[in-house]
Each structure stands twice: as C-alpha cells, then as structure tokens.
Amino acid sequence: MFRSSSQNRPSESPTDAALWHQFREGDEVALGELAERYYKRLYGYGSKFSRDREAIKDCIQDLFLEIWDKRHTISEPDSVKLYLLVSIRRRILRRKTGDKWLEQSEELDFDAAVVGDLPIETAIIEDETSQHYVRKLQQLIPQLSRRQQEIIYLRFYENLDNEAIAEVMSLSRGAVANLLWRALKELKEYWYAGLLLLMIPGLYLLQ
Template identity: 90%
Template sequence: MFRSSSQNHSSESLTDAALWHNFKEGDELALGELAQRYYKRLYGYGSKFSRDREVVKDCIQDLFLEIWDKRTTISEPDSVKLYLLVSIRRRIFRRKTEDKWLEQSEELDFDSTLIGDLPIETAIIEDETSRYYVRKLQQLIPQLTRRQQEIIYLRFYENLDNEAIAEVMSLSRGAVANLLWRALKELKDYWYAGLLLLMWPGISLLK
C-alpha cells in the first residue's frame, strides 16, 4: 500500500507512538508498518459487521489512505489501537449508510459467530472439562444482544477496558459496565466469567 522512504532503522522495532510520529513527518514506511501491524485485527473486527469481506478490506485501505492524506493535521492519539478500532467501526457504519444497508438511526449488527476468533485453543487447559465449557460458551454467546456480544468481544479479545469500549461504541462508561454485567450474568451466573479469567488472568471484569 505504501512505499518505503529512506530509513536507517527498522520500523518493526518501533512503538506504535513512534511510528505514528514518523508517518506524520512523511515516512510512508512507518504507516505501512502500522497497517501491517493492525490489518488482521481490523479485518477481524470489521468482519463482525459485514459479511462482504471486500467491503471490509476496502474500508481498511480507505482508512489508511485517509490517515496518510491527513497526516499534517491529524492528532497523535493516546492509543493507536483504540484510534484505529474507533475509525474502522465508524467507516463501516458510514459505508453501510451510503450503500443504504441501514439508516442513520440504526445500529451496526454484530455477527454472533465471534467465539471462533477468540484465542481459546492456546489459553485453556487441554482437558474434557475445558472443552465442555468452551462448547457451552459457543452456544450461549449468540443468545446475547448484539451490543453485549460486541462488548464481550472488545473486552476479552481486544482486552479493552470499559472506558476504551465506551469510546469505540460511542456509549457512556456506565452503559458499557451495565451491559457487560448483564451479559456475564446471563451467561450462567458467572461460571463463564470464571473460565475467561482462567484464560486471561490479567483481566479485571470491573475495570
């Protein structure tokens, strides 16, 4: 997507913030590294809102092209990851609205088949009990509301806290906390939450 400018260092070793700063200075290689770093994540998240994979790919490409075009005026975000997640969600909403797939007042649908994307297979103990809980989890998540499913995805897959989720979904922090609590309560009195805490021990549900 972007051609490299002359650089004496490897972009792969730089932080997101450093890459962002460099691309604002006109370094195409820096933005190319950010695109490579986040493409798979943005595609996975964007695919939850559209079954048309080409639309998702177009939105990602348009997002990075727009960022490049606005590099002289764009701000430096506290979190590049959060900025990109917010941006791709808004871009897909705008694309669907322009294509008349939904009205401005409607919300994006979130595909309930998200659990296959979660890194469960590398995080849980390989025994029959764990596999049972995973199967139950796969059955229960589609029963949640679309918003609850998206919050579960952002919380446990993207590892975002409630404040970041609120920014991505344009909700209040209180609304996110309430939706998350209700989702976990509906998932069989927190046995599900206990399993997730085993898989992601660093996560606090109330953070």
Template identity: 35%
Template sequence: MTDQEQELWKAFQGGSTKAFEEILEIFYRPMFDYGTRFQKDPDQLSDDIHDLFLSLWDRRAFLKPVENLKLYLFAAVRNQVFRQKKKATWMEELSDEQEYEQHQEIDYAEIRIIHSELTDERLSRINAVMGKLSKRQQEILHLRFFENLSNSQIAEILNISEPATYNLLSKSLKMFRKYWNLHFIVLLFLFIVYKFLYIN
C-alpha cells in the first residue's frame, strides 16, 4: 500500500471527511466494476456500496489498520453484496435478480456482438465470453486481468487458499478459452456476412 493511501486511511479514521471523499474518488469505480461481476443490478450495487461506505464511516474508530486498502475494500464490497443477497432471499422466495441476469446474458452474448463497431470487436468479444461464465469465474478473471492482482491477493479477497485460487483460475480460464474459440469462429462468420451484405 502506498504511503498516500496509508495517510488517507489514518486521516479517515481520525474523522476527516476530506480523506473519506478522496478514498471514494480513488476506489469507487474499481469497486463498482468488481461488484458487477456478482451483482448484476447496478441500482442494487449502488445501494450496497452506499451502505458499505456509511458503515465504514460509522465504524471508523474501531477499524483495524489495513495493509492493502484496495484488497480490503474489495473484500468489503464482496461481503456487503453477499450479505444483502442473503437478506433478500430471506425476504422473498423468488428474487427478480435471476430474471435480470438472464436478460443481461442475452444482451452480452448476442445483441452487442452483432451491433458492435469493428474497433470494439475484441472488447465486445471479451464481454460476450465473460457473460457466458459463472459469476464466480467472472469474478476471478476480473480480479486477475482487470485489476491485475496476483494469485495471493485474489486468495485474500475471496478468502480461500492460494491453491484453491489457482484451481479456480485454471477452471475459469478453461471455460473462457472454450467460449473464446467458439466466438472467434461465430464472429468471423458474422463479420463475413456483414461485410458481404454491406458491400452489396
């Protein structure tokens, strides 16, 4: 953790609203992006992160010093989302989240590929393939490649052992690779059809 982050955390614990806002400025987006990997509803995710930060503010005097602020906040957002989900399933048998997810998957997998600009092609492809994976797999790949965290750091956030992390990563990559190659062929085909139609 950088000295600047250390200072920020200390100031925040001392009650500085300015330091707190700076922490938000730095970490809000990475936390949100990470959160989308297991909470697909952006409104619910916003609420969860809101609750998390207010709880951190209330408990600031009792919080332990943290070694790595990013890892700490990532683990925190993860816990918050899962706590909320648990609460929600207690309250209503059928969560509308599942419907939302199904809808989202179609959005990723089909629509966006076809309508994407050629320059965005590879990015869409990643998104499309990601959409096919399980939440857990998406989560670990996000931490690995979007956040560039090491295996040991990922293990810390997910609260599992390093070998378990490595296994999960292997499995996720295997799935990713499967869909990746499949999409490559489909896309090539679509691209040719598209070009063909366009030219004509």
C-alpha cells in the first residue's frame, strides 16, 4: 500500500505526531510507517464487527488512501491512534449499513470473542492453574450486550479512557461511564466478587 523503509529512519522510532506531520508534508514513507504501526490494531478491532477479512482489509487500505489524498487539508489530531480507531469504525459500519444512520440506542454487531484475547483474560495467565479462570472469563464476556463488550474491549484492550471511548462510539461520556459500570457489575455478578477483584484492575472502584 505505502512504502515503509525503517532502514532510512533513525534508530529511535519517531512519534505518531512526528510521522503524521511528515506525511502531511508529502512524505509517503511516514504514512507507510503509520499504516504498518496500526494495521494489526485496526484489523483486530474491525474483525469484531465483521468476519469478512477481505472487507476489513479493504476498509483499512481505503482509510489510509483517503488520508493520503486529504493530506493537504487534514488536521493534526491530538491522538493518531484515536483518530484511526474512530475512522475505521465509521468506515466499517458505513459499509455494513449502507450509510444508514444508527441511533445511539441501537445495538451494533460486535463480538469481543473474535480475534484475540482481552488483557483482562491474559493478564492472569501466569501459571497453568490460571487457564481455568481465563476460560471462565471468555465464557462470561459474550453474555454482556454488544455495546458493553465493545466498551470492555476499548477500555482494557485499547487502554482508552471514558472520554476517548465516547468519541470512538459516538456516545456521551456519561453514557460510557454508565455502560462500563454496568458491564463490570454484571461480570462481578456472574462470578463471585473476590476473584474478579484480583483479576480486573480498577474493579475495586465499584465498591
């Protein structure tokens, strides 16, 4: 798609902001490095909305081609990662819904069990006996609503705060906080509180 030439770059990796600035100045290699840096992340997130792998790859490629075409007018975001997550989500959903406007109350297709594990599952797998707990969590998360699964994914996999999640999902910050609280509360109710308090950082705040 875009050329990435790490051998022509300094040994110290440039920041996202530096690469973004460079590509806006016409540096195709800089955009290629951003694409390479975020491709796996965007593919993993997109895969949870659709199992059509080729369609997801097309959306990612189209996204970076559009960014390149708009390089002279596009702004510099506060967070490149957040900008790309918002953009790929909108692009995939437009492709799935045919540009149908979705109300905030509508459930979107999202499957946190597809493609990879969540850190709240893998963080506890320090020995073989922990594998039982990982499997248990993998069974519990799909019992949440689609929207709750997505918020759990963005919070614990992408490390986004509530404000960033709200921007990605086009929700209010209050709605995100409420949905996250309810999701964690339901997980706590599905399983006894003591084990989850040890496994999910920050869950003690619900007490």
